[in-house]
Amino acid sequence: MKSKTVLTAAITIGCTLLALNAEARTLIQNKGSDTLVNVAQAWAEHYRDVNPEVAVAVSGGGSGTGIASMINGTVDIANASRKMKEKELKHAKKQGQNPVEHVVGYDALAVFLHPNNPTTSLTTDQIADIYSRKGKTKLWTDLGIEVPGCKGQEIVVVSRQNNSGTYVYFKKAVLGKKGKYRMGTLDMHGSKDVVDLVEKTPCAIGYSGLAYATDHVKLTCISSKGAACVNPSVATASDGSYPIARPLFMYTNGEPKGAIKGYLDWIRSDIGQCIILKKGYAPINKVSCN
Secondary structure, eight states: OHHHHHHHHHHHHHHHHHHHHHHHSEEEEEEEOHHHHHHHHHHHHHHHHHOTTEEEEEEOSOHHHHHHHHHTTSOSEEEESSOOOHHHHHHHHHTTOOEEEEEEEEEEEEEEEOTTOOOOEEEHHHHHHHHBTTOOOOBGGGGTOOOTTOGGGBOEEEEEOTTOHHHHHHIIIIIOTTOOBOTTOEEESSHHHHHHHHHHOTTEEEEEEGGGOOTTSEEOEEEOTTOOOBOOOHHHHHHTOSTTEEEEEEEEESSOOHHHHHHHHHHTSHHHHHHHHHTTOBOSSOOOOO
């Protein structure tokens, strides 16, 4: 009976110590961009070894979702693959928030085709004509292309949901500020879903961050305004030669302090930037990685 009492006491003390230790850790809530979610999770995992006193909880949901959560004060850092909209900034000010933008990397927004598709290059005008509501290109044969296994040659247009920063950036960069997506696009929840659908659909075309590319889809080089055709890559995203390259952001309410500042400083350090490079994105500055 005595040994049982001692054992119970030891378990109680141990649980209490674990609870106290958990309470002592600082928790950073990080939410948003589907494009950034994989690298954000990698940063969070590595940072545990850098500072065990800080835990980072990462979730996706899209840039719009992350930004809304930051404005509402439910997350510390919002991940975004686009800049905040003017209406979001105004809403934040009304809520007493002061969003501060931090560039944490660069991404090439790749256009994916099924491996059966024989084309190796597209222009931004051709892509716009496929995706735009006013576009005339409905069939691959309209572009002089015939895709084996594509019944009727009707283009299956794959896009993202409208809470996605990738959706917003592609719309602005390719369709223009006042452009609208065509009706009938297949709007995927995540970048991986876009790639998976294009892989299985010979008629399809889709877009997402380069880091989601696999060996089972084909990437096209893209030309704009008569310039040379450029392949999406870390290098062409870094030097800006790829026509659909974009910065990747993290937003905080006000200038970061304490644990949040420490975490963001580490993300922008060579170690943090080597992690984003290994995930297929371009770092914010030149780094030497092992």
